[in-house]
Amino acid sequence: MKIDQHIWKSKNDILNVREGIQNKSKTQLVLAFGDRMIFEKNDLWFYYIKNLYPNAEIISSTSAGEIADGKVFDNTISITAICFEKTKIKAISVNIDDENINAVGKRLITKIKLEGLKHVFLLSSGMNMNGDDLIDGINNYFPEEVSVTGGIAGDGERHEKTLVGLNALPIENNVVAIGFYGTSLTIKHGIHKGWIPFGPKRLITKSFKNKLYELDGKNALSIYKKYLGDKASELPGSAFLFPLGVYADDQPEPIIRTILTIDEKEQSMTFAGNLKEGNYVQLMTADLNELVYGSYDTALNLNNKDEESPELIFIVSCIGRKIVLGEGIGDEIENIVDATEKSVLAGFYSYGEFAPPNNGTKCCLHNETLVITTFFE
Helix, strand or coil, X not given: CEEEEEEEEECCEEEEEEECCCCHHHCCEEEEEECHHXXXXXXXXXXXXXXXXXXXXXXXXXXXXXXXCCEEEXXXXXXXXXXXXXXXXXXXXXXXXXXXXXXXXXXXXCCCCCCCEEEEEEEECCCCCCHHHHHHHHHHHCCCCCEEEEEECCECECCCCCCEEECCCCECCEEEEEEEECCCCEEEEEXXXXXXXXXXXXXXXXXXXXXXXXXXXXXXXXHHHHHHHHHHHHCCHHHHHCCEEEECCCCCCCEEECEEEEECCCCEEEECCCCCCCCEEEEEEECHHHHHHHHHHHHHHHCCCCCCCCCEEEEEEEHHHHHHHHHHHHHHHHXXXXXXXXXXXXXXXXXXXXECCCCCCCCEEECCCEEEEEEEC
């Protein structure tokens, strides 16, 4: 596996941080993550990639921050080009709306070849989609032995629109899946949360999909505000500091859920994923040391010292973690660099993360979670 990395700030300001590919025409895959304003300003970045890697599948996505060269960038486009020696890939896209999001898995599986499929990396637009419904559709149709990781596109802290593209300029309501094929590629994945619970567990007694109304038969928004105290006046922004841990039926550990909006008139809270009646939830708060330093252990567990270090580490981390950690966000990435030594790091900050839980095989939607996927050929 050979890898190039570039940081695009403008047509006159492009930083080549890694030049590992000699014959650019053999490059199969290019991943571009960047600020939406730069993507929309002009299309020069796309044709820069197309001219440099003429035969590659070009996947692009807006982000809430870019990860490349072991560092965190903002207001750029990070470009990672990958040339595999033996591995085959196939990239497909589906443009959808809320009415048929559950059918995405079925639509994707009709387009992708299943024979020899080892892993799927999934990217989705995020503003008008329910990530849980998307993943449910994927799990219903894709074989369990095929691992799935990825994330939801971001839009900085604007939350206006998110764009994803395949071999064209990125657009809204798009889902792109990259299939990896062959026995020569070793792929591992892991997640890290770093949040600690406080207060009692409470039963979800009234909800509809990703809207929460009642806990223990009482108004959920009132309970949430009571625990937040002075921070309640800063909602919904302060919600990043206090997500909910949802104890799903088949998961011993909670799935983290972020509040997107609150509706004072309706007295409801809208989350990034579904909340099922009958499940329990618990408020969570950040342990800053665990958020930062737990990334080292997660990466180290994926970097078996008895094997070759992964050549590429792809990171999807939540904008919520970025906001909570502030200037310390670079430490989280530096710890992964320290744990994995010679690996190339790439990735982005998202509005949601896709990966199986550490003790499971089926993919889940996560929030405020670090997802690491490693590749070795």
